[in-house]
Amino acid sequence: MDLRIIDLGINNPQKQKILVVDDDANVQSLVFDSLCNYYQIITASNGREALSRAEFNKPDLILMDIVMPDMGGYEAVRSLQHNAATKEIPVLVFTAQDFDKSTIDMIRGESNVVGFVRKPFKPQPLRETVKMAMEKRPKPKS
Numbered sequence: 001m002d003l004r005i006i007d008l009g010i011n012n013p014q015k016q017k018i019l020v021v022d023d024d025a026n027v028q029s030l031v032f033d034s035l036c037n038y039y040q041i042i043t044a045s046n047g048r049e050a051l052s053r054a055e056f057n058k059p060d061l062i063l064m065d066i067v068m069p070d071m072g073g074y075e076a077v078r079s080l081q082h083n084a085a086t087k088e089i090p091v092l093v094f095t096a097q098d099f100d101k102s103t104i105d106m107i108r109g110e111s112n113v114v115g116f117v118r119k120p121f122k123p124q125p126l127r128e129t130v131k132m133a134m135e136k137r138p139k140p141k142s
Contacts, residue, residue, distance in 0.1 A: 047071030
């Protein structure tokens with residue numbers, strides 16, 4: 001694994017955490033480069049790995065690719081909802097696929113999906129979308 005992709009938050013433990021789930025290491029690297037100055041980045045290469053990392057790391061947001069080997073993103077989104085430890089984590093769906101309207105509506109209808117990011121992406125719009133998604137995150141109960 002490319003250790004450059006993982007920022008353990010040592011320099012700023014107050015950074016919010018984002019779990020980036022994509023089977024393409026180049027995409028993971030591009031997301032890291034776009035967001036690492038603002039957020040702590042954790043990566044996973046498939047849905048199963050994402051479920052484990054989400055439960056262990058409790059990220060503030062998940063960027064989830066839909067088409068991946070082993071366990072796809074949609075299945076992972078649904079599984080996250082069924083786990084008390086992860087069901088409140090907002091998910092930005094990350095895809096290069098051109099889905100039909102009914103598929104998009106189905107994915108958007110999931111309670112934890114807060115938006116879509118199209119690949120390829122530009123860094124500034126990605127940062128803006130992530131910031132907006134972070135603002136939609138439910139506030140912890142006191």
